[in-house]
Every structure is written in structure tokens, then in C-alpha cells.
Amino acid sequence: ALEAVRPKLPPHTLREGQAQSVQLVFERLEEMERARPILGENGIRYRVGKTLVPFRLTGNLEWGVPAPEIEGLEGLTFWVWPESLWAPISFTATCLEQQGQPASHWKEWWATRDATVYQFIGEDNVYFYGLAQMAIFLGMQEGRPTVDPPEGELRLTRIVANRHILFLDKKASSSGAVKPPLAKDLLDYYTVDQLRAHFLSLGLGERSVSFRPKPLNPKADPREADPVLKEANLLSNAFNRAVRSCFYTTQKYFEGRLPEGTVSPDVVERTETAILDYEEAMVRHEFHRAIEIVAELIRENNQRWTKANPYKEECDPEVRRLALVDSFHMVRAATVLMHPVAPEGTEKVREYLGVGEEFWSWERIFEPLSAFVPAGHTFKFLQPKEDFFEKHPSQK
Template sequence: MASKYSMNDRPSWPRRAIVTAGEPYGNKGLHFGHVGGVFVPADFFARFLRDRLGRENVIFTSGTDCYGSPIMESYRKLKENEGYDKSIGEYVESNHSRQAATLNNYNISCDIYGGSGLEPAAQIHNEVTAEIIERLHEQGTISKRSTLQFHDAKAGTFLNGRQVIGRCPIQGCKSEKAYADECDLGHQFEPEELIAPKSQLTGEVPELRPVDNLYFDLPAYLDFMKTYTAKLAQNPQVRSVVSKTMEEWLLPAQLYIQNKFREAFDAVEDQLPEHTVLEPEGNKSSFTVTFPSWKERDDAHAVLANGGVRFRSGKALVPFRITGNIDWGVPVPEVDGVTDVTCWCWPESLWAPISYTRTVLARDAKAAGVTEGVAAQDAALMGEPAADSTQVPAPTYQHSSLDWRDWWCSDDAQIYQFIGQDNIYFYCIAQTAMWEALGWDLTQSTVSACYHLLYMGKKASSSSQTPPPPADDLLNHYTCEQMRAHWLSLGLSEKPVSFSPKAYDTRVTGKDKNGNEVRACDDKRVIDPALKESALLTGVFNRLARSCFYGVAVKEGDESPYRNGCIPAGTASATVVEAAQQAVLAFEQAMYKFETHRALAVCDDYLRAANKRWSDASKAANKLEGEPANAAMTQALVDAFTELRVATVLMHGIVPAGCELICEYFDFDPVAFFSWDNIFASTDEFVESLGEKPGEHRVKPLPPRFDFFSKHESQY
């Protein structure tokens, strides 16, 4: 908190907010990257906004992505290799239930953790999908295209997505895997561009056959996207990685050809559509061919292939596929004569948060007995989740509007989406253009794109030699609060960071007295990086809270006036008031920029300074006698309670369980206690606002040796 913050420089916030966390596929549980890299930051932000804007003005959505080839392929392998005998719907439901249980274990407070193919959201999502596709067709922005799709002749079936594996054709891509029309870094390409394709079903090289699908005319929005991206680059809330990644996709349609194919290229160049050639500079091993649009570039593919010229494509906007020919997907209405198709999982996952929002509001409408409007109509569509399915608990209160457009199409609302940076293309390019094309005045999202949360210094991958631990396994060694604080401290907004919990570190770090190898996980000399923030919770924060509550506790034989079980009345010292204000303003600025690590650092500095002030003031008071001692200790407690209240509000989104426990012992209404409407009020003013007299609010007696934040049992 080196900078001096002013009340005049506070950021502006919307009246209402949607917060979303990227949807995990429904073919597995959640590993730590899902939870620590996306869900915990999103939950921190959602909890902050509930305190800042009012809980009724925030909807936090996410859910299981139920469809797509990764799920179908995992299900196929499970059936063939392990004799799984349940339906694909039951398979997804079971994984959704596991995911929801994990989120509950980490105190992730979604208003809904739904499923695109699961009740209560499934039928509403089907309705939203139909509405959006029909609207895009009305707007003239989706149409039928005949393209090539991989077909496995040996298996006698078309192949989708993950059923084909090869190498990415996009120039400079470092992806380890590429599939039918995208790689695992999100690059999009035509199936015929995939390098060295192989069927995952039979291992054969598949052939390409024509199919009809619906495509969104993404290239038509190139100029809009350029203007929008330039504006985004000036937005202090949006990290530069977002606009820079978007800019890469807004380049001209280009092909890169190695110099060794120059002679073959020259032989067929006159057969190519309109183009220009950029000669290689210096020692570059390839030259560049630029086309007016993706159409000319695609037409050039066959000419070059027939001429024996190998090439790689540059990033550029191409038509965005909306449908596919797989059975397991969201049904799609007939458009342009295209029938018997389902929605591709990526586009429908982009509007799934709208479906989830409408499900939340339908739930509200049903509870309130509302019978008219879209929310009531959606309530009639809403089904019940499976009886044995684990759910993230629904909120017990009503939201401020039942009209989904007040959340998604209003000038005083904002959409905050937490994603991994690999998905910037989908959320920031494809979604942005589609929202514009719909003509519904949909609010464009403010995206927080995190870098990779690495594992032991490497990208976390379930298929690697050292797969990341499931998120639930971590709770065998660490508490939920320890993990939340650690992940939020890592600064994923700025760079990839390694998560290296000592409990899983198998490096050999020495030998014992018998000459046996000792691994890091068992080596007492090795400090656990994952516990770096734990001391703030179990030491500093605990100590300040205990000092306050024990300090006013009635104590037999001690007639001190402040030992009456009540928060003492009085004005906090100027130093304490200034420190609290600066902490609040610095924290708010950090949250505005999604800098969760800086927000936590503000809390760390503030709590440590508050503890120091309490320690110094209480020691000084104990050196006095009589009335001066009582007055000094009363002032020390007034200051300490002021700082504890502010710190607890700021830390609420980071470690909610412990902070809500502190609130319980304050014995205040939690909605009022955590509301930022009261954060600059003095304790006396806050008590008066609740209809009580300062100095007479009684706190809940704290048991001896009580901890608001505990270590994991394995750490003792």
C-alpha cells in the first residue's frame, strides 16, 4: 500500500453483475487447476461483489459442459475397456455430481452449478439455444456450408473432435495435440489442414467426406472486432494478454510455406486466387502468401496440395461452426434445410451462462409464485435434478430482477467471465461477434483470463507422467482455506505459476542416517510452498480476532470496565481510521483489476500492522494503573475491533468460512456486517445503524483456545 489512495479515485461498479467460471467437461472430476485457476478466483470476485453491490444483485453461474467429443470418447473407452453399462447421460450426471461435491468442499458459492444437459437447466438451455440460432439466422449471420469431415471407413462412421488426432497446422503453434478442427490451445482450422490425422477408433488414416452444417459468419465482423479490440486494449480492467491474443486472430488470411517448396510454388502460382507474396527476411526459412480473405486462402489449399506444396496457416477469422452430426448434443431447429444435427459444444457453452441465469431466475419466480413473464415460462420448463445427484446449494434469497435482460442487456449491469487464457478465442472473438450479431444489446463481457496454473513447474495435464492430483485429494493434506489463500496469492493474472505442494513433492532431497533416500515430502528441512499464506490465517488473523474477543470477555476477579462482554464505545484513533481507509481503497482497486494476489497482499499488510498496533497499545496499557490503564486498554480495544471488522470484510471472499465464523462471534447480522455500505462507518455508527447503543452490543463468548482458522490435522 505504498500509494496514497483517495476516496475520489474509487472505481465505478455496476448495479447488477453476472460472474461466470469456465465450464469443465463432464467426463471427469476436477483437478486442482480447475479449482485453483478458475473457480476460486471467480468465487472470490463473486463474494466481493455480493458484499460490494448487495447479494441480490449478483448471480454467479457455472456448470458442467455435458456435450462434446471429449465426453463421447471417454464414455466410449469406458464402455469398451471397463464394461461400463450405464447411459452417457448417467455418466455425465455422475461426473457432474463429483464436480459439485468438490466445489462444495472448497466453498465455491455458485448461485447455480448446472449442466447444459442436466436438470434443472437442460430444457431452458435447449430453448435458449433454439432462440439464439433462429435469431442469428433472422439476422442473416448463419448459413449452411458444405465442408469436409473425417470418416473412418473401417469403423463405418464419421469422426468428431477428439476421435481424430494429429498435429496443429497453425504456424508457430506449440500444442501437443490437435483434433479434427481445433488443437488443445484453441486454434481453429479446417479438417483438411490437420497434419497427420489418425482415427482414435481404429488407428487408421481417415478419409474426408462432405457434410452440411451451420456456420456463423465470423469474418464479417472483422472490422467490428478490430475496433472493439483496440478499445479493449485501453480498458484497465482487461489484461493485455486478452487484447494481444485477440489481435493475433485479426490478421490477414495467410499461408506460410517453407523455402524448399519455392520451386513447386512458383510452378502453380498462376493458378492461385488473388494473393501477394512476402519474401523471407534474413535467415527466415519460409515465405508468406497473403490472401484478401479466408475464402481465397481456402481455395488455394487444393492448388498447393496438388502441386506438392506443403504449407501452414496463419491465424485469421474463419466461419465459426455452430452444428455437428453427433447424437449427444443440444437439439437444433431446422435452418437452411440442415437437419439431423446438434449444436457443437463450444457455441452452446458460450450462451450456457444465459441459460443458467434464466434457470436461477426461474427458480426465484417459482418460489415467489410468479406466473407471468419469461422467468415464469422458464419455470414451467425447469425439471428436477436426479435424486442422488450432489448439488451446489441454491441461495435462500430472491434476486433483484426476474428479467434476464436486466442482467445481460442493461447499461447498469456487467458480465465478468473467468477463463483460462487458452479459451480467449472462444470467449473474446467468437462470443463477442455473436453477441453483436444477435442485435439484442447484449453486454460484452469483461474477461479475466488467467495464465496456466502449473504443477511442479510443468503444465498440468491428466495425461502427463505426473498427473495433477484431484482437487479433493489435496484436502487430505491441507485445509480448504489454506488452499484458497495460496492459489489467490500466486498472481496468475500476470504469469504462469507453479503449484508445488510439498505433500506431493517426490524429489530426492537427501539421505537419512541409514543411507536411505529422503524425498521432499518427508523431509522436515523442506518448507512447504503451499503453506506460505497459512501463517497469516492461523497466526496473525487468529491472534487479532482472539485478542478482541478475549479482551472484552467477562473475567472473574477482573473489574475492568471494558470486561463486560461488549464492544467498547469510542472513536478509533486517527492512525487506525486512516490505515483502514487506505486498506479498503487499495483492496478495491486490486479487485477492480482482478489482481487477487494484490488484494491478498493488502490484507496481509493490514492484518500484520493491526496486530502490531494492538500489541504495542495493549503492552503500553498494561504498564499503567488505575483509570489511565482502563482508558488506554479501552482505546486499544476500540482500535482493534475496528481493524478486525474491516479485515474480516476484506478477507471474506478469500477465506469465507473463517470470516463468517468471526462474524458469528461478533453476533452481527452477516448481511449488514459484510456489506460495503458500512465499511467506512465507525463501529459506533455501525452499531447504531442496527438500532443498538454503542458500548452495549454484546459479542458471543469465545471458548478457551479457540481457532477461527485451523491447520490441517496432518500439519500438527
């Protein structure tokens, strides 16, 4: 029956579909619409597939942002989705004004080759922030559109798309039956650094994952650990131990100063490998992999420390000195790498080291700690049981 009808249809191509179906692909929406009654009148069952449609710009909601007269239509307001595409630019301008800078400086973030805007979005919004936003930005350029516009023109953003995060294995929505927990509620049980570490480790760029905070899970087994604290425990346990061991040992044997010496070649190589692997993971937006790379570096540092045991008085002085130099090198690298994940704790490490903001410079990432401290520099005294990566009060 279809073969008899096809000559009556607008130009199209025939493709294999699923099961016993086929696909009719038309070049234009108008042609597809003309084909629909022809198929229906001839008793051919069909359904319309998804395709790109004209992007709606305006609506008639009174509370929206007024739109200028367009093709003879007036009194309209911008639809919420196109407005949301330039809203981040408005946010940037507002933030600059709040800092005492001219709002016009937003171009230094959105329209210069010295800056790149990264947009973290859910996969269901890729159409808007990918296709629609890029089309708007390209359409605003003077002359022939290009993906590499001259200075002063809006530049295309980097899209970091994420899959859905479920809440207790169910899709949560503020407008649905299952409501996601509010940020203020989560902060009753977790620190900001703990939540950031957990969310970044989920690998949402690859798969949908369930968020299962134990305090908010009525079915949680009291005997099981809180899954949200897996990455947090790396900070509050392993990393805390690594940093504190360095400080306590220098205070006991070196008057709170970094001992002189050269980092062992194998430690330099191991640390540089971790840095390069971390950088590659970040470029690929594989944040879960980046965190695991740092975790491996921290665990290896602690294993080396346990083997040398430099805090004990029985340790050979030369072994102790070299162990401290090596450990400070690995801790220095791990602190910089974890700075985007746990800024509060890592800033506290920098405070106790007594070094400046240049400590975070990626251009100096391979340099040892000795490059940042002058001769005779004394670290800030670390009191017993002082934590750099603190647990939430509810966890103590």
C-alpha cells in the first residue's frame, strides 16, 4: 500500500525503521505536513518523529520581558527559554556591578579570546544552550558567521552536559511528585566541600546516578556507611593524615621549617604523571576520574610515609629528612589538584604553609614546595588534632 502512495507524496527518502516499520524523511516540515493527510486518507498508520522546529522567541505573558515589535507584532514578551540564554550575561553584569565594576565589563568574560565560558547543563537542555544559543550568538556577529569571531564578538561557550541525578533511585523534580532536597537542607548534614566532592565524583557526564544521602533516606540501613561521604572520607581521613603528618613532624624535628633537600626522582616522576593525568581528565570533563587520580596520589603518599615512619624517634635522621621532602612534594601537588574540589580545606593548607596565591598557579604546578618558601621560613604552628578538611558537626 505504501509503494502505491509514495508517488503522491512530496520528495522524500525511505529508510529502514524498527521491527516492520520504515521511515519517510522529508527535507522540510511543510512537506511532512502535506504528506500526513495523504497517508491518513490511504489508511497508512504513521507517527511523526522528532525533528528540529523553529525556535520560539516570544509569547503573550504579561510578566515577561517586553519584546520589540517583530514583523508587525507588538505587545509581546520574550519566551522564558530565549531569555534564559542571555540571562547568564545579565548575571555577569550584575555581579560586576555588585563588585563596583562597570556592567559593560561583561564583555571581558563573554566576548574576548582571553576567556572561555563553561556551561554545566542537564542533557535535556542541550538543544537550548547548544543549538539555539549558538545560533543566536552567531547571528549577532557582523559579517559572515564564524566559530572564531574577532575580539568584542560573543564567543561560543563550552557545553558540559550531564545526565540526570536521581534522588533515592527516582527522578526528582520541583514540579513532580518526588521533590529533590533543597541545598539548605543538605547543609544540615554535609559541608560544602563534602557535597562538591561527591557530586563531581558521580560521573554524570556518562550515566544517570542516584543521590542517596543517608540522613534523608528512610530505607537506609543503619549499619551501612553514608554513600555521600565516600569522597569526603578521603579528605577528612587520608588527606588530613597526610598534611598533618608533615606539619607535626617538621614541628618535632625541624623547628617547623621545611627541611632542605631534593625531591627523590621517583617521587617527581610519580607526581608529574598524576598532574598530567589529572589535567587530561579535566580537559575531557571527566571529573570523577580527576578526583580518583588525586586519591591515588594521596594513598600512595600515605603508604610511603607508613613505610618510612619518620615521626618515630627511631627513624634514621636522613630517612626522616628525605621522607618529609618527598611527602611535602606530593602533598603540595595534591593540595593544588584538590583546590577546585575542596577550596575551603586546601586554602587552610596554604594558610598554614604561609605561601601566597602563586601557590595555585598552574604554570608552576611542577615546582616543589621549596620554590614557594624563602630560606628559614617557618610554617604556622599546627595544634594537636587540628583538621584541614573538617567533618560536618552532625558527623562528629
